[in-house]
Amino acid sequence: MARARIELALAHVLRTQPFRDTSLLVEAFSQDHGRVGLVARGARAPKSRLRALLQPFQPLLLSWSEQGDLGSLTGAEAAAQPVTLSGEAVFCGWYLNELLLTLVQRHDPHPQLYADYTEALALLPQRIEPSLRRFEMRLLNELGYGLDLPDDLDAALHYRFDAEEGAIPVSAAAPQVLHVYSGASLIALRDERFDDAAALRDMRRLLNRQLKPLLGSRELESARLLRALRARSSLQ
Structure with missing residues (x-):
């Protein structure tokens, strides 16, 4: 099965959890592709820039390759300022x-x-x-x-x-x-x-x-x- 490639999809992270040694399993909700599960490889490594970016309430542009139920995150960047919530x-x-x-x-x-x-x-x-x-x-x-x-x-x-x-x-x-x-x-x-x-x-x-x-x-x-x-x- 060919991998579908999604580029710069507007999305929000709903939840992250540790995955294997240094990766994260990211549940995201995207504008055009619905809810997706993505593996962010190396995102828990100390020098990974993804670690601080993959947070709830932050509008993002996500890119990933998809084959089956889980995709592999290939890029992420901020789309706007995060929503600041407190209390x-x-x-x-x-x-x-x-x-x-x-x-x-x-x-x-x-x-x-x-x-x-x-x-x-x-x-x-x-x-x-x-x-x-x-x-x-x-x-x-x-x-x-x-x-x-x-x-x-x-x-x-x-x-x-x-x-x-x-x-x-x-x-x-x-x-x-x-x-x-x-x-x-x-x-x-x-x-x-x-x-x-x-x-x-x-x-x-x-x-x-x-x-x-x-x-x-x-x-x-x-x-x-x-x-x-x-x-x-x-x-x-």
Whole structure:
């Protein structure tokens, strides 16, 4: 089988891990080629320039040769300045990466999702919750699990949400019931308006519930670490 050669593909590193003696196994998400696994030979050597470059949140131009599931990295250079994240935003950036690693198959191009990802990273330093909720919704849409939020939702009503049937109105007594959401919150999510704290809480509950079956029983490491960070902060 001939090796395909990819040159200067716009991409972000999602994760790296040691591979053999001095190499790295790089999981990257590229604009035109989807998620790819690449072996960066010698990247862990003390004098390797790749070691500092192959970091999350750094827009890159990657080149590689591909044969089978894993490719061999042949070049990397910075495409722009890295996104600077600190505090909780770092864990939220890792969360975005974990979603892509868990839910997006290798070699399955998603150029629009790549644009959504870069937009989410850029927004994280200023507005964490809107960035996460928008990306989660767009990820579900891209993977074929989008929420059916019709134009005739009533802001004054409450709804339960069914994956098959969509938003279903419930009685006035039902807002205390689990998995019920205000019509105003669903409308805000549908229209990508993220300026209301109560609506954001509803969005988080709903989107987490939609993602859970796709993620399975294993908790994402970034979510566990963020929860531990918030618990420590509350004690200080």
